[in-house]
Amino acid sequence: MQTLTFDNQFTAQLPADPVEDNHRRQISQALYSRVQPAEVSAPSLVAYSPEAAALLGLSPADCETEAFLGAMSGNQLLPGMDPHATCYGGHQFGNWAGQLGDGRAINLGEVAVADQHWMLQLKGAGPTPYSRSADGLAVLRSSVREFLCSEAMFHLGVPTTRALSLVTTGEGVVRDMLYDGNPETEPGAVVCRMSSSFVRFGHFQMLTARGEETLLKQFTDFVIRREFPHLCGSDEMDREVYLSWFNEVCERTADLIVHWMRVGFVHGVMNTDNMSILGETIDYGPYGWLEDFDPNWTPNTTDAGNRRYRYGQQPAIGQWNLMQLANAILPLVGDPKPLEEMLSAFAKVYQTRWEHMLASKLGLKNHDAALLDELFALLTHAETDMTVFFRLLANINLEDTQPHVGLRGAYYRDDQYNDDLNTHTQSWLSQYRQTLQSQGVDPQQRAAAMNAANPKYVLRNYLAQLAIDDAEAGDYALVNTLLDVLRRPYDEQPEYEQYAALRPEWARTRVGCSMLSCSS
Ligand code: AMP
Ligand code: MG
Numbered sequence: 191m192q193t194l195t196f197d198n199q200f201t202a203q204l205p206a207d208p209v210e211d212n213h214r215r216q217i218s219q220a221l222y223s224r225v226q227p228a229e230v231s232a233p234s235l236v237a238y239s240p241e242a243a244a245l246l247g248l249s250p251a252d253c254e255t256e257a258f259l260g261a262m263s264g265n266q267l268l269p270g271m272d273p274h275a276t277c278y279g280g281h282q283f284g285n286w287a288g289q290l291g292d293g294r295a296i297n298l299g300e301v302a303v304a305d306q307h308w309m310l311q312l313k314g315a316g317p318t319p320y321s322r323s324a325d326g327l328a329v330l331r332s333s334v335r336e337f338l339c340s341e342a343m344f345h346l347g348v349p350t351t352r353a354l355s356l357v358t359t360g361e362g363v364v365r366d367m368l369y370d371g372n373p374e375t376e377p378g379a380v381v382c383r384m385s386s387s388f389v390r391f392g393h394f395q396m397l398t399a400r401g402e403e404t405l406l407k408q409f410t411d412f413v414i415r416r417e418f419p420h421l422c423g424s425d426e427m428d429r430e431v432y433l434s435w436f437n438e439v440c441e442r443t444a445d446l447i448v449h450w451m452r453v454g455f456v457h458g459v460m461n462t463d464n465m466s467i468l469g470e471t472i473d474y475g476p477y478g479w480l481e482d483f484d485p486n487w488t489p490n491t492t493d494a495g496n497r498r499y500r501y502g503q504q505p506a507i508g509q510w511n512l513m514q515l516a517n518a519i520l521p522l523v524g525d526p527k528p529l530e531e532m533l534s535a536f537a538k539v540y541q542t543r544w545e546h547m548l549a550s551k552l553g554l555k556n557h558d559a560a561l562l563d564e565l566f567a568l569l570t571h572a573e574t575d576m577t578v579f580f581r582l583l584a585n586i587n588l589e590d591t592q593p594h595v596g597l598r599g600a601y602y603r604d605d606q607y608n609d610d611l612n613t614h615t616q617s618w619l620s621q622y623r624q625t626l627q628s629q630g631v632d633p634q635q636r637a638a639a640m641n642a643a644n645p646k647y648v649l650r651n652y653l654a655q656l657a658i659d660d661a662e663a664g665d666y667a668l669v670n671t672l673l674d675v676l677r678r679p680y681d682e683q684p685e686y687e688q689y690a691a692l693r694p695e696w697a698r699t700r701v702g703c704s705m706l707s708c709s710s
Pocket of ligand 2: 463
């Protein structure tokens with residue numbers, strides 16, 4: 191295997207917990223604890239991402255070596271690795287939860303490639319000082335979901351942590367999937383994730399909660415220098431740098447959520463410990479893809495009561511989470527006023543970018559509020575598949591006498607495809623046609639422009655579940671096929687047409703397809 195060069199700036203520059211053994215504990219005056227991944231009995235490679243590997247300079251042949259499997263299962267450290275778990279806190283479902291930390295994530299080290307660096311992180315590689323009452327492990331089903339979705343999101347153009355590899359460990363892991371008193375032994379797995387940085391809002395919150403302001407400054411300066419170098423010169427950092435940095439975090443978060451809304455992604459657990467400081471999608475747990483366009487939908491059964499993290503609420507939660515980050519960095523800025531202004535600006539920035547994105551989803555040059563209001567009314571009139579709807583819309587000829595017929599394939603229920611719906615659709619389509627005309631949109635170019643904003647292939651919840659069912663039976667073909675399909679989500683792929691179909695009826699209520707818990 192090609193040698194990887196590590197440049198571990200996080201552990202070199204930030205203070206470590208002095209305790210070395212691996213028992214659960216609260217720490218102070220430190221950002222991380224060194225910890226070794228647990229040894230596993232029978233590691234086996236399920237899949238790897240050639241694109242993620244290429245970022246490290248690794249070839250497909252490298253990814254099929256024993257050395258790669260050893261490293262990605264946690265059994266064999268590579269020279270230069272410095273494994274550690276980091277300490278963060280967070281607000282979970284709106285409440286401050288205190289110290290959380292990497293309970294089952296172990297950072298291996300930062301691979302230096304040209305002017306970039308990639309932190310490699312194993313998820314599910316055994317307990318750490320932050321595992322609290324849990325085991326530090328991950329099961330195959332949630333690991334398949336994380337692996338596939340990370341790479342799918344990248345190819346969709348959505349900011350995300352990457353997934354390099356997925357291995358099974360040969361160990362059994364006990365989980366009570368629905369928290370209903372029926373624990374079962376499931377296959378254990380480890381995903382190797384990659385990002386420039388896995389720092390979360392919760393890292394800053396933890397330091398402020400502990401009252402460690404000197405360390406807060408040291409850590410923030412480190413993060414800005416390492417991940418936002420364009421914001422700082424060689425001088426000591428001051429209030430202006432912190433403010434422009436917070437502003438950039440707000441903007442990246444707004445962009446991230448615009449993308450989620452564009453593709454119909456619901457994260458499911460937008461706790462502040464699951465918010466990346468880089469504005470990447472991080473921690474794929476009980477996430478889901480909107481099928482029926484229902485702004486109130488959440489895949490996460492653990493959140494079924496309040497639906498705090500439902501599709502339509504994600505922008506507001508993004509802002510709430512940024513407010514917690516603002517509170518955490520207040521000691522560095524002193525005056526809350528400019529932070530408050532940036533938080534208010536977030537709503538406007540988000541709205542403007544979302545309107546711009548909606549215009550591109552419809553192939554328009556400019557946003558049209560009235561047209562959009564009517565579109566949302568139409569999308570909720572009948573059970574309508576968001577992804578299929580936009581792809582069909584791109585392809586219908588608006589000059590036809592009955593253009594609404596072209597949308598037939600987006601509806602889930604025959605009984606709802608009636609005169610009422612058709613009248614509604616026709617009226618919206620004629621409004622749409624007029625708007626396109628008044629904006630001078632070239633009908634020849636409309637479809638291509640729309641198809642670049644509206645994916646044909648997303649990781650539908652039931653597709654992930656089918657891949658999991660096979661993988662649990664030892665067959666990894668579908669995991670790899672989906673990885674391949676999702677590489678070109680905007681292209682027509684006639685050989686893979688079946689993966690663009692509406693969710694089948696059996697998946698409507700099946701656990702794993704429409705309902706997921708935090709158990710993973
Ligand atoms: P999550 O809701 O998955 O983002 O996890 C919240 C916190 O619980 C984080 O600190 C995780 O590292 C930790 N955690 C989740 N699952 C486990 C597990 N199986 N073992 C140890 N810690 C875990
Ligand atoms: Mg998490």
